[in-house]
């Protein structure tokens with residue numbers, strides 16, 4: 001019985017979100033049908049595809065925002081960024097060997113360039 005109540009509560013919290021998305025998709029489908037009616041088949045389909053892509057991007061963005069509010073993707077993106085920053089390699093400009101510190105170990109030159 002408790003599981004059922006929990007499930008119902010979950011459904012109740014999820015449903016408004018789903019309803020909004022479904023409403024959004026439904027209304028845009030209606031709009032695209034009207035557009036097809038007015039502009040003819042080919043232009044209508046082109047507009048449909050544009051609208052559809054727009055919806056997908058919209059939902060993606062919403063979901064990204066949702067994840068961000070949970071503290072998910074932000075951290076992940078930041079972590080990936082700093083990781084690639086520390087993984088950046090440098091090559092000595094005068095002898096072309098890999099530089100790991102602030103200056104070249106082989107020739108002592110401080111001139112280096114990043115390698116991507």
Ligand SMILES: [Zn+2]
Pocket residue numbers: 092093094095096097104105106107108109
């Ligand atoms: Zn060097």
